[in-house]
Amino acid sequence: MIRIGIYGYGNLGRGIESAIRQNSDMELVCVFTRRDPATLKLNTPGVSAVHVDDVLEYKDKIDVMILCGGSATDLPRQTPALCEHFCVIDSFDTHAKIPEHFAAVDSVAKANNKTAMISVGWDPGMFSLNRLYAGCILPDGKDYTFWGKGVSQGHSDAIRRIEGVMDAKQYTIPVEEALSAVRSGTEPELSTREKHKRECFVVAKAGADLERIEKEIKEMPNYFADYDTTVHFISAEELKRDHDGIPHGGFVIRTGKTGFNKENSHVIEYSLKLDSNPEFTASVIVAYVRAVARLYDKGDYGCKTVFDIPPALLSPKSAEELRAELL
Amino acid sequence: MIRIGIYGYGNLGRGIESAIRQNSDMELVCVFTRRDPATLKLNTPGVSAVHVDDVLEYKDKIDVMILCGGSATDLPRQTPALCEHFCVIDSFDTHAKIPEHFAAVDSVAKANNKTAMISVGWDPGMFSLNRLYAGCILPDGKDYTFWGKGVSQGHSDAIRRIEGVMDAKQYTIPVEEALSAVRSGTEPELSTREKHKRECFVVAKAGADLERIEKEIKEMPNYFADYDTTVHFISAEELKRDHDGIPHGGFVIRTGKTGFNKENSHVIEYSLKLDSNPEFTASVIVAYVRAVARLYDKGDYGCKTVFDIPPALLSPKSAEELRAELL
Numbered sequence: 298m299i300r301i302g303i304y305g306y307g308n309l310g311r312g313i314e315s316a317i318r319q320n321s322d323m324e325l326v327c328v329f330t331r332r333d334p335a336t337l338k339l340n341t342p343g344v345s346a347v348h349v350d351d352v353l354e355y356k357d358k359i360d361v362m363i364l365c366g367g368s369a370t371d372l373p374r375q376t377p378a379l380c381e382h383f384c385v386i387d388s389f390d391t392h393a394k395i396p397e398h399f400a401a402v403d404s405v406a407k408a409n410n411k412t413a414m415i416s417v418g419w420d421p422g423m424f425s426l427n428r429l430y431a432g433c434i435l436p437d438g439k440d441y442t443f444w445g446k447g448v449s450q451g452h453s454d455a456i457r458r459i460e461g462v463m464d465a466k467q468y469t470i471p472v473e474e475a476l477s478a479v480r481s482g483t484e485p486e487l488s489t490r491e492k493h494k495r496e497c498f499v500v501a502k503a504g505a506d507l508e509r510i511e512k513e514i515k516e517m518p519n520y521f522a523d524y525d526t527t528v529h530f531i532s533a534e535e536l537k538r539d540h541d542g543i544p545h546g547g548f549v550i551r552t553g554k555t556g557f558n559k560e561n562s563h564v565i566e567y568s569l570k571l572d573s574n575p576e577f578t579a580s581v582i583v584a585y586v587r588a589v590a591r592l593y594d595k596g597d598y599g600c601k602t603v604f605d606i607p608p609a610l611l612s613p614k615s616a617e618e619l620r621a622e623l624l
Numbered sequence: 625m626i627r628i629g630i631y632g633y634g635n636l637g638r639g640i641e642s643a644i645r646q647n648s649d650m651e652l653v654c655v656f657t658r659r660d661p662a663t664l665k666l667n668t669p670g671v672s673a674v675h676v677d678d679v680l681e682y683k684d685k686i687d688v689m690i691l692c693g694g695s696a697t698d699l700p701r702q703t704p705a706l707c708e709h710f711c712v713i714d715s716f717d718t719h720a721k722i723p724e725h726f727a728a729v730d731s732v733a734k735a736n737n738k739t740a741m742i743s744v745g746w747d748p749g750m751f752s753l754n755r756l757y758a759g760c761i762l763p764d765g766k767d768y769t770f771w772g773k774g775v776s777q778g779h780s781d782a783i784r785r786i787e788g789v790m791d792a793k794q795y796t797i798p799v800e801e802a803l804s805a806v807r808s809g810t811e812p813e814l815s816t817r818e819k820h821k822r823e824c825f826v827v828a829k830a831g832a833d834l835e836r837i838e839k840e841i842k843e844m845p846n847y848f849a850d851y852d853t854t855v856h857f858i859s860a861e862e863l864k865r866d867h868d869g870i871p872h873g874g875f876v877i878r879t880g881k882t883g884f885n886k887e888n889s890h891v892i893e894y895s896l897k898l899d900s901n902p903e904f905t906a907s908v909i910v911a912y913v914r915a916v917a918r919l920y921d922k923g924d925y926g927c928k929t930v931f932d933i934p935p936a937l938l939s940p941k942s943a944e945e946l947r948a949e950l951l
Contacts (some may be wrong), residue, residue, distance in 0.1 A: 312882070315882060315883055315884050316882065318884075319763045319764055319882070320763060340884050392951070395947055395948070395951050396944065396947055396948050399947055416951055421951045423757070423761075423892075425950050425951045426757075426935055427894075428950045429935050429936070429938070429939060429946065429950050430750070430753075430935060430938065432939070432950070433911040433914075433938040433939050434750075434904075434907045434908050434911050434938075435907060436646045436647060437646055480897075555639070555642060555643065555646070555899075555900060555903040555904065555906075555907055556642055556900065556903055557642050557645075557667050560899075561898075561899035561900040561903055562899050563896070563897065563898045563899060563900075563904050563907075564895075564896070564897040564898075565750075565895075565896055566893075566894070566895045566896075566897075567754075567893070567894050568891075568892075568893045568895075569890070569891070569892055569893075570807075570890065570891040570893075571888075571890045571891075572882075572887075572888035572889050572890060573882060573883065573888040573890075576882040576883055576888050577761075577882065577890050579882075580761045580762060580882055580890075581761050584760040584761050587760075602947060602951055603935070603951075604934065604935050604936040604943070604946050604947070604950075604951070605934050605935075605936055605943070606934060606935075607931065607932050607933060607934050608753055608756050608757060608930070608931050608932075608933075608935075609756070609931040609932055611756070611757065611760040612756060612759070612760050613760075616931070616932070617723065619756065619931050620722055620723055620726055620929060620931070621722070621723050623752050623755045623756050623759070623931075624719070624722050624743055624748045624752045624929055624930075624931070
């Protein structure tokens with residue numbers, strides 16, 4: 298059994314708790330929280346919440362610690378700190394800061410003979426892997442990543458900060474014509490506006506100036522100004538009824554040419570359609586927990602990413618079974 | 625530079641020759657053939673064909689030997705035999721015999737301190753990898769593989785053996801309704817007939833009984849009897865003009881549930897649309913040649929499959945570059 302600790306109990310932490318149940322070689326030891334542990338209602342009988350201050354008491358009771366905090370401020374601090382005492386895995390997703398985060402975690406992991414993994418999930422994660430594989434197979438080509446249809450938390454939050462807005466949900470949606478153009482193999486250059494559009498469902502406060510809110514959304518720099526954005530004003534009840542989920546997904550497509558005269562075209566496409574973004578991310582992390590535990594057992598220390606992990610290490614099956622059943 | 629030998633110069637061998645040009649860290653040393661080398665016209669200036677009898681003269685001049693023979697009779701003999709002297713890679717694709725082939729190659733590779741890879745391509749190969757990854761991420765789910773639209777050499781050959789048939793080309797085509805049903809996440813049980821249909825383009829000899837030929841095709845056990853099959857009689861000119869390529873492709877789809885009450889559904893889909901089946905297979909093999917050469921340099925001997933290879937080993941880029949650019 299792989300003994301797991303969950304560090305942080307938001308959407309991702311609950312997703313991890315649920316995913317562990319689907320893997321019979323794993324066991325949840327406890328959930329660490331900054332809140333008062335007594336206030337946390339877990340979903341796993343017999344497992345309790347523990348305050349983060351007491352985490353070191355679990356040094357020898359946990360094989361892999363899964364960090365479920367945010368990438369902005371939690372993980373850059375928590376992953377290296379916990380790696381001093383535990384094998385760790387996180388879903389750090391600030392793409393531009395990955396090299397820096399990797400270096401920090403790697404040095405602690407190596408100094409303390411621990412195995413760590415960062416940036417595990419679907420993007421970064423499975424999408425990255427597909428960009429890597431497809432790029433190596435078709436060196437003369439171009440790849441494209443589309444996100445959605447799915448909820449962007451950051452964009453929803455940005456709308457909520459506008460005066461007069463009570464609540465909001467924003468969907469990122471790939472533009473169908475752009476997907477078709479990419480799949481045709483013509484390697485189009487696509488602008489930000491051509492690739493994705495944005496759809497917003499907004500609950501306004503009573504008496505708020507809807508026209509102003511819509512204008513502020515559509516003209517918001519970085520978030521909306523470069524996109525075709527649609528704004529729908531709906532009631533709080535409608536938002537709750539129709540937009541309560543956290544779906545997401547997307548497409549990684551690479552097209553490329555082969556042949557002595559580059560006469561043949563190929564399309565490699567990987568896509569995800571997810572009802573729950575945090576539960577799917579959690580499911581990817583939990584599969585990679587198996588790899589972390591196995592690398593640690595072999596004495597393979599330091600920080601890893603999905604690029605470093607032999608795929609067989611994710612599976613509970615033996616190499617023989619995998620070759621016989623899946624190859 | 626990775627020095628490569630091509631063993632066998634059919635469609636796959638030519639695909640390898642072409643793929644090597646797209647990878648600046650690789651160099652073709654020579655092509656080995658059972659035919660009279662003087663009769664072979666290669667496409668790479670300065671590279672010559674050599675008779676297979678002289679292969680051992682190249683023991684120290686080749687880093688990885690790529691075997692391009694057939695799975696039925698060539699590879700089961702050639703891969704273990706050549707592995708005594710070379711690091712080897714093949715695209716052995718008789719799924720049921722992979723464990724046996726693996727064992728044979730593995731024991732020779734280990735006894736001679738060589739690194740070998742078998743069953744590299746897209747199925748087995750990239751499709752297998754996607755079955756593995758998706759199955760580990762969504763343990764409560766079901767996966768489906770569809771092939772096509774593409775040319776099946778075996779089925780085309782079977783038609784050509786019918787009396788009165790001059791030439792023929794057979795396409796395997798996934799049934800659109802089956803793909804939709806799978807993507808819906810309902811995990812349907814699909815019969816052979818429900819998953820794929822077959823379309824045949826047949827050139828009949830002058831005066832042949834077309835009705836009998838069509839009947840023989842449609843009733844042929846294993847090959848056609850279990851499928852909805854369409855037969856078109858066309859002229860030799862039309863066959864040459866419209867059906868000269870070797871396109872293929874397909875879909876690996878896994879759907880599965882997550883959540884404490886399995887309330888959320890997810891769809892993972894990987895698809896290929898290939899103008900040239902042998903050139904794409906060759907492109908996958910050439911990417912994995914890089915992994916074979918690197919494992920050999922590290923002293924990691926024995927037989928491997930795509931399941932064993934850390935993805936980063938396929939890339940000419942450094943681990944730092946990959947993390948910064950693709951993760």
